[in-house]
Amino acid sequence: MPTLMPSNQLIWLFAIVICVLLGLALLRAFFDKWFPLRKYLYRKKDFLMTRGEHQFFDILEEVVGNKYYLFPQIQLSTILDHKAKGQSWMGAFMHINQKSVDYVICDKNYIKPLLAIELDDKSHERADRQERDVEVERILNGAGLPLLRVPERDSYDKVKLSQEIDQKILK
Numbered sequence: 001m002p003t004l005m006p007s008n009q010l011i012w013l014f015a016i017v018i019c020v021l022l023g024l025a026l027l028r029a030f031f032d033k034w035f036p037l038r039k040y041l042y043r044k045k046d047f048l049m050t051r052g053e054h055q056f057f058d059i060l061e062e063v064v065g066n067k068y069y070l071f072p073q074i075q076l077s078t079i080l081d082h083k084a085k086g087q088s089w090m091g092a093f094m095h096i097n098q099k100s101v102d103y104v105i106c107d108k109n110y111i112k113p114l115l116a117i118e119l120d121d122k123s124h125e126r127a128d129r130q131e132r133d134v135e136v137e138r139i140l141n142g143a144g145l146p147l148l149r150v151p152e153r154d155s156y157d158k159v160k161l162s163q164e165i166d167q168k169i170l171k
Contacts, residue, residue, distance in 0.1 A: 052119065053119055057103065068114065079113045080143050115146050117147070148164060
């Protein structure tokens with residue numbers, strides 16, 4: 001049969017718990033006053049895209065501007081639904097939230113994503129970036145959104161680019 005604590009021990013235990021809780025509350029108040037939560041500072045970027053990305057954007061606008069909408073610098077969480085049955089929604093969201101594609105082409109009626117485009121500049125030669133590229137391609141493929149990878153160049157064949165885009169969209 002379990003033995004009960006004497007009442008004076010219960011009073012002491014209760015007093016200790018109250019003191020610890022008060023101490024934690026005072027400690028938090030002290031830290032909040034002297035060390036407030038960091039307020040991060042930001043500044044507006046001068047440019048949304050790199051020079052190469054902007055030049056390619058202008059070419060894409062020429063190639064698809066009449067048929068489709070073109071959006072630059074799109075987070076995967078904007079174009080993909082992470083709420084699949086049987087998986088952690090938060091985990092799935094966190095996995096795609098910090099990944100983006102350079103451009104997304106959407107139809108003009110519903111602004112439905114039709115094609116993602118990556119402009120492969122020198123940064124895509126790094127091993128960490130190549131791993132990321134493989135994962136983004138896997139994710140987009142699994143979601144049914146085609147991806148067109150275009151190596152960065154000084155000039156682009158607009159007719160060929162238009163054909164590649166139409167081919168990817170019409171698959």
